[in-house]
Amino acid sequence: MSDQDGTAENRLRKELPEETPAAAPKAVPPAEQNEKIEKDKDERPGVTGRQRLVQGLWPPRVSRAQLIVAVLLFGLGFGLAVQVASNSDGDSALRGARQEDLVRILDELDDRTQRLEDEKAGLEKQRDELENSSDQAEEARKQTLEKERQLGILAGTVAAQGPGITMTIDDTKGTVEADMLLDAIQELRAAGAEAIQVNGVRVVAGTYLTDSGNSVSVDGNKINAPYRFKVIGKPQDLEPALNIPGGVVQTLEKEQATVTVERSTKIVVDALRAAKQPDYARSSSR
16 A cells, blocks of 8 residues: 555544444333333323323232231221120120019129128128137137038038928920039029039039930939929029029920929928048148
8 A cells, every 4th residue: 555545544534533432221210110101101192080090099009018907907807896796695685585584683683792791791790709709719619610510511511401492304305414404503503502402412512414325413423304403592592593584494495394493491401422531632720
C-alpha cells in the first residue's frame, strides 16, 4: 500500500464517529413493574371505575397474619354459639314448667338454705355449750357420743327412724336400669335425705349400683323389682324433689314404670352395714 493510500485511510477514520459501546439495560424493581402494569391497566381505554374496583378486590390478597386472625375469630364465634346453645338446652325444662312447679322448686331451694342455716346454728350451740359448761369434760363426752351416733347413721352401722317417705318403683317392663336408681338416690341426698334403704340394702356414701341382667345390684347385692326406697328426711323436701319437671318420677314414667311416693311420720331404716376397719390409715391424734 502506498503512503498516499495510508494517509487517505487515516483521514477517513478521523471523519467517521467512533462507535460507543451499547449501554446495559437498567434493571427495574418488581414493585415499579407491578405499579406500571397496574397503571397501564387503569389507563386502558374503555375500563370503567367499577371494573377497576372489581379488579382491585378480586382475587383477594390475604396475608398469613390476616388468615390467622380470621381463623381465631371463627373459633371464638363457634365457641360462643355452642355455649349459648348448651345454656338454652339446660334451661328448656324450666322454661316449659308450670308456674306452680317453679314455685315448688323455689320453695325447695329455700328449704335447703334453711336446713344449712339450722345446721350452722346447731354447731354454734354445741360450741357455746362446750365453752360455758362447768364440767367441760362431761359435756365433751356427751357431744362425742352424739356425734358418734350421727356418724353411725350416715355410715349405716346403726339403725335409724324418723319422718320421711317411701317410694315404690314397679317395673313390669324391665326397663329400669341402675343409673336411673342412682339418679333417684342422688336427688334424695340433695334434698336432705339422712338415711336410705333400698330393698333391704343400706345406702351409704360409697354405695354403687350396676345392671345385673334384668335386675339391679346394689353394692354387689342383687335386688329385683319392685324397688322400694325407705328414706328418712323432711317429707316436704323429699317428695317435691322427686316430682320436679324432668326429674326422677317423670324419667321413670317415660320408661313405663309406675312410681308411688308416700309420706310418713315414722320411717324405720334398719338395714345395717358392717363397720370397715382401715388397713393402712391410722389416727394422727396423740
